[in-house]
Amino acid sequence: MIAYTTYHIHEAEIVAGRLKADGIANLIHRVPGASAMGIHVGALGEIKVLVHPADYDLAQAILFPDEPDTLPDDANRIIFDDDDTDE
Numbered sequence: 001m002i003a004y005t006t007y008h009i010h011e012a013e014i015v016a017g018r019l020k021a022d023g024i025a026n027l028i029h030r031v032p033g034a035s036a037m038g039i040h041v042g043a044l045g046e047i048k049v050l051v052h053p054a055d056y057d058l059a060q061a062i063l064f065p066d067e068p069d070t071l072p073d074d075a076n077r078i079i080f081d082d083d084d085t086d087e
Helices: 007-023 051-064
Strands: 002-006 028-029 048-051
Touching: 002 007, 002 051, 007 028, 007 048, 028 051, 048 051
Parallel strands: none
Antiparallel strands: 002 048, 028 048
């Protein structure tokens, strides 16, 4: 199954290495000859990181963790610097 798609081989290598570090076997696939023809966009330019279907959910959890997009609105965690010794 396709766990990740990119247009950059270096990005695919990083993703594959991250998955391998967590014990998920993977394969980087690109259309044969596409880069030799200079095609780096569209369906022919895609580079896919493939994983076994049994590892797909774990791979998605590793690559796309459920992290909040914003900081929590919690005034108790804000540190204010009220030190006026610089003046």
